[in-house]
Amino acid sequence: MRKRPIKADDLLAIQFVTDPQMSPDGKSVLFVKSHVDKEKNKYVGNLFTVDVKTGAVKQWTQGEKPGGIGRWSRDGKTIAFVSGREGPSAQVFLLPTDGGEARKLTALPEGSIGAIAWSPDGRHIAFTFREVHPDRTKKAEEERKKKGGSPPPWELDDLWYRQDGDGYFGGQRYAVYVVDTKTGKHRLLYDEASFDQYSFDWTPDSSALVVAHTAHRSDALLKKPNDQIYVVPLKGSARKLAGLPRGSKGDVRVSPDGKLVAWLGDDKDEEVWGMRNTRLYVAPMRGGKPKCISDRSDYCLQVATLSDTGAGSDGTVEWTPNGKAVRVMVGTEGTAQIGEALVSQRTVKLLTEGEHVLGVGSSSRDGKATALTLGTPASPAEIAVYDGKGVRVLTSFNKELIEKVEVAVPTATWVKSKDGTKVHVWCMRPSKKARKHAAVLEIHGGPHTQYGWAFFHEFQLLAAQGYVVVYSNPRGSKGYGEKFCEAIRRNWGVKDWEDIAAVRNWMKKQPFIDSKRMGVMGGSYGGFMTNWVIGHTNDFKGAITDRCVFNWVSMAGNSDYPLNRDDYFGGCAWGPLSNLKDLWRQSPAAYFDKVQTPTLIIHSEGDMRCNVEQAEQVFYVLKSVGVKTRFVRYPANSSHGLSRNGPPDLRLHRLGEIVKWWRKWLK
Numbered sequence: 189m190r191k192r193p194i195k196a197d198d199l200l201a202i203q204f205v206t207d208p209q210m211s212p213d214g215k216s217v218l219f220v221k222s223h224v225d226k227e228k229n230k231y232v233g234n235l236f237t238v239d240v241k242t243g244a245v246k247q248w249t250q251g252e253k254p255g256g257i258g259r260w261s262r263d264g265k266t267i268a269f270v271s272g273r274e275g276p277s278a279q280v281f282l283l284p285t286d287g288g289e290a291r292k293l294t295a296l297p298e299g300s301i302g303a304i305a306w307s308p309d310g311r312h313i314a315f316t317f318r319e320v321h322p323d324r325t326k327k328a329e330e331e332r333k334k335k336g337g338s339p340p341p342w343e344l345d346d347l348w349y350r351q352d353g354d355g356y357f358g359g360q361r362y363a364v365y366v367v368d369t370k371t372g373k374h375r376l377l378y379d380e381a382s383f384d385q386y387s388f389d390w391t392p393d394s395s396a397l398v399v400a401h402t403a404h405r406s407d408a409l410l411k412k413p414n415d416q417i418y419v420v421p422l423k424g425s426a427r428k429l430a431g432l433p434r435g436s437k438g439d440v441r442v443s444p445d446g447k448l449v450a451w452l453g454d455d456k457d458e459e460v461w462g463m464r465n466t467r468l469y470v471a472p473m474r475g476g477k478p479k480c481i482s483d484r485s486d487y488c489l490q491v492a493t494l495s496d497t498g499a500g501s502d503g504t505v506e507w508t509p510n511g512k513a514v515r516v517m518v519g520t521e522g523t524a525q526i527g528e529a530l531v532s533q534r535t536v537k538l539l540t541e542g543e544h545v546l547g548v549g550s551s552s553r554d555g556k557a558t559a560l561t562l563g564t565p566a567s568p569a570e571i572a573v574y575d576g577k578g579v580r581v582l583t584s585f586n587k588e589l590i591e592k593v594e595v596a597v598p599t600a601t602w603v604k605s606k607d608g609t610k611v612h613v614w615c616m617r618p619s620k621k622a623r624k625h626a627a628v629l630e631i632h633g634g635p636h637t638q639y640g641w642a643f644f645h646e647f648q649l650l651a652a653q654g655y656v657v658v659y660s661n662p663r664g665s666k667g668y669g670e671k672f673c674e675a676i677r678r679n680w681g682v683k684d685w686e687d688i689a690a691v692r693n694w695m696k697k698q699p700f701i702d703s704k705r706m707g708v709m710g711g712s713y714g715g716f717m718t719n720w721v722i723g724h725t726n727d728f729k730g731a732i733t734d735r736c737v738f739n740w741v742s743m744a745g746n747s748d749y750p751l752n753r754d755d756y757f758g759g760c761a762w763g764p765l766s767n768l769k770d771l772w773r774q775s776p777a778a779y780f781d782k783v784q785t786p787t788l789i790i791h792s793e794g795d796m797r798c799n800v801e802q803a804e805q806v807f808y809v810l811k812s813v814g815v816k817t818r819f820v821r822y823p824a825n826s827s828h829g830l831s832r833n834g835p836p837d838l839r840l841h842r843l844g845e846i847v848k849w850w851r852k853w854l855k
Contacts, residue, residue: 193619193652194593196843199645200224200836202568203585204231204498207256207549208559210573212264214552215240217559218248219571220256221585224836231836235269235283238571238582240557245583248283249290257303261310262553266369268293268313270301276326280304280313280367293372298325302362302386307394311369312422314377314397316386318362347409348383351748352796352828364388364399366422378420383408387438391473392446396421398473400437400451409750412457417449419473430475433457436466439505441514442473448531449473450514452489452503455480461756462636463677465670466490466503468516468529468536481514481529485536486669489527491519492637493545496832497568498561499524499642501547509555515539517548520667522600522612522640524548526558526574540579543641545569565616566595568643594619596651605690609663609672609683613691614639616647616657617700626705626854627656627695629728631688631721633712633735635664635680636673646831646843653847655854656701662687664713678758680774681720688717692727704729705854709846711735711790711831712798716776719806722787723779730853732846734790735828738802740771746799780809786816788849790842793821797828820845 202223209218217240222233235248235258248258251273258269265285272278277298283290293313302316322328323340332339342349342358350356363379364386381401388399396419402408403416415437420426429449434457441450450470455478465488471478482489490503501524506515511531518527518538524545527536540546547561547569562581563569567590571583598614605611618625628650632639639659647657661667663683664676675683696703707730710718715736722731737743744751744761751757751771759770772778787810791803803819810817820842826834831842 189591191592191594194595194645194648195652196649196840196847198589198593199839199843200226201589202497202645204233205561205569205571205583205585206498206547207258208547208561208571209258209260209550210552210557210559211237211260212262212553214554214557217549217571217573217582218258218260218267219549219559219561220258226836229835229837231833235267240573240582243582257301259304259306261306262308263310266310268304268306270304277320280315282369293369294367294374295372296374298327303388305388305390307390308392309394311394312366313369314364314366314388314390316362316384316388317365318357318360318384321358321360345406346382347407347750350796353833362386364397364420377422378418378426380418380426382406385438387440387451389441389449391419391442392444398440398442398449399426400440410752412752413454413460414457415453417451417471429471429473431477432471432475433478437469439503441505441507443470443507443511444509445511447473448511450505450507452505452516458755460752462490463664463670463674463756465673468505468514470514470531479531479534481531481534482516482536484534487518487520487527487536488666488670488673489516489518489536491517491524491666492634493519493522493524493640493642494632494634494637495545495563495642496645497563497643499545499547499563499569501549501561504548506548506551506558509553515548515551515558517546519638522614522638522661522667524640526560540574542579544579545640545642546572546579563642565598565641565643566590593648594652596648596657598657603660603690603694605663605683606686609687611660611662611687611690612668613658613660613694615698616651618651618654618656620654622654623700624702625654625656625700626707626850627658627701628850628854629688629691629695629706629708630657630659631708631710631714631717632659632661632665633710633714634666635676635684635713635717636666638665638667640667646846649843649847650850653850655850656698658691658695660687660691662691677756678770678774680716680757681776684717685720685724688721689725692725696727703727707731707850707854709734712828713737715798719776720779722783722785723776724782726784728785730787730849731785732788732790732849733803733806734831735792735795735798736789736802736806737798738775738805739777740775741768742805743799743802744771746801748796777805777809780806781813783810783813783815786853787818788845789817789819790845791819791821792823792826792828792830792834794824794826795828795830818845818849
């Protein structure tokens with residue numbers, strides 16, 4: 189069968205698989221499979237399993253409302269899952285694996301569930317839940333409309349009142365609850381965190397939870413990290429583990445014998461932006477000085493590999509059954525692999541290899557099988573299993589699509605930067621034959637993330653349009669050691685720009701690239717760097733700046749994660765002029781008097797990470813200096829993650845704008 193070029197609306201045909209959970213007996217993997225409902229313009233997700241031996245797939249939940257966060261009971265006889273099928277609030281349901289209908293377990297008020305976990309004895313499920321304020325429930329809203337009343341004002345006392353993709357929640361906070369799996373009675377167990385990003389795990393005897401959260405009582409966003417770990421019994425008072433340092437702590441997991449607790453984090457409290465390696469620690473459950481068991485390996489154990497079709501996981505902690513080792517996810521050189529750290533040592537060994545991105549899920553009771561997602565540049569992620577010998581792919585949900593379309597497979601190379609630093613670069617060439625092609629340089633967001641060996645629909649679309657697509661991991665990226673990542677601290681636009689400039693120079697020398705028809709684009713930090721690039725060179729024929737940063741002085745106070753005074757960027761956005769100099773020096777706005785590059789601006793009004801006013805400034809300045817520009821402003825129902833998880837129709841519109849812009853300036 190003759191293959192055709194990929195189209196923008198092929199995005200609607202992609203099947204997305206996430207959250208792989210191995211059954212206790214190691215025989216099947218539970219996961220969420222999502223797709224786009226084209227008629228209703230939304231994503232629909234349901235729970236499925238795949239048999240590890242036969243590859244047989246079974247669907248467990250139905251309907252339009254997503255059925256996610258599925259978890260096996262320890263005996264494998266029941267699946268607990270979260271669903272909004274009976275609205276307006278999500279509830280916990282129980283589904284017997286030997287047949288029968290799902291039973292609604294909880295009767296929670298309107299709100300949202302964050303995470304769930306079975307107790308080892310199966311008698312309870314712990315979960316985090318945030319209740320909607322009574323004045324803002326759907327019922328209250330309907331009553332106001334009947335009476336012609338106005339929406340209530342937000343009454344704010346803490347900087348943590350909103351989050352991109354989550355919206356505004358004011359003073360409401362997640363708390364930890366437990367529900368009896370027989371009676372369905374739930375109760376509040378613990379609500380001591382002001383910044384409510386909890387991580388928790390059960391003790392092996394089911395008598396208590398181990399919970400990690402910030403120790404700051406208010407305005408944690410303005411303070412240096414001080415997460416602590418607490419033992420919270422089902423009966424009795426909570427106690428803090430003594431002897432733990434300040435710094436970040438998450439993904440807490442108790443050892444099989446209950447004597448140790450492991451977590452991912454950092455024992456330095458001065459760093460809040462993720463430039464240091466995330467490390468693996470263990471400490472006695474009775475308290476005491478922790479031990480880092482990963483610090484002799486220059487790996488970060490919490491790396492996001494970027495894609496617009498879902499790829500990998502940010503981090504995982506999984507004890508081996510004998511309690512002698514902990515399995516983790518390792519992001520390295522554009523890949524994501526399974527790693528293992530022995531408690532008796534201080535290094536991480538990679539268990540897998542290959543040009544792929546793994547999303548690491550849970551393991552079987554005997555530790556012999558680990559559930560995964562596996563994505564490559566040639567295919568969106570599928571469900572897979574690691575059996576101690578290697579990785580085996582179990583599903584083929586995207587096979588039909590991939591067999592119909594031409595897929596551009598990238599080649600990788602290394603480019604030397606100005607000071608000799610090696611920069612990892614990928615290049616995708618179009619199937620259309622031409623002596624020279626126009627080229628697009630893509631710059632990733634973060635910046636402390638990585639591009640890599642994952643399927644990227646946007647890249648494939650550009651290659652199908654006849655462009656060479658180039659992407660790289662300049663300094664500031666994860667996956668190349670801590671020093672490489674730290675190189676841009678207080679110096680955005682220096683070493684990272686040198687690396688991007690080296691990639692640009694490499695592009696100009698390639699015989700298949702027309703150096704007079706090159707474009708540059710990126711989102712978030714990639715939008716920042718796109719703005720920086722066009723303020724420092726005129727080598728690109730056009731640019732696209734997406735959800736960008738333009739001016740750190742104005743940006744400092746309008747992000748859901750505000751800048752910390754005299755910390756990562758240096759300087760301060762208020763007070764004497766001297767306080768502003770470091771922020772202004774690192775702002776693309778300081779160099780926009782030199783811009784001549786035609787620029788498309790893409791931004792969402794619902795973006796709480798990089799406020800839309802950043803795009804407004806770019807548009808104003810470019811118009812003021814006479815540069816050709818176009819501003820595409822998406823509505824408030826989209827967010828910073830529009831290109832990855834925004835409304836399907838808006839994602840397609842965005843891709844259409846990108847294609848039209850490059851057709852205008854590069855063809």
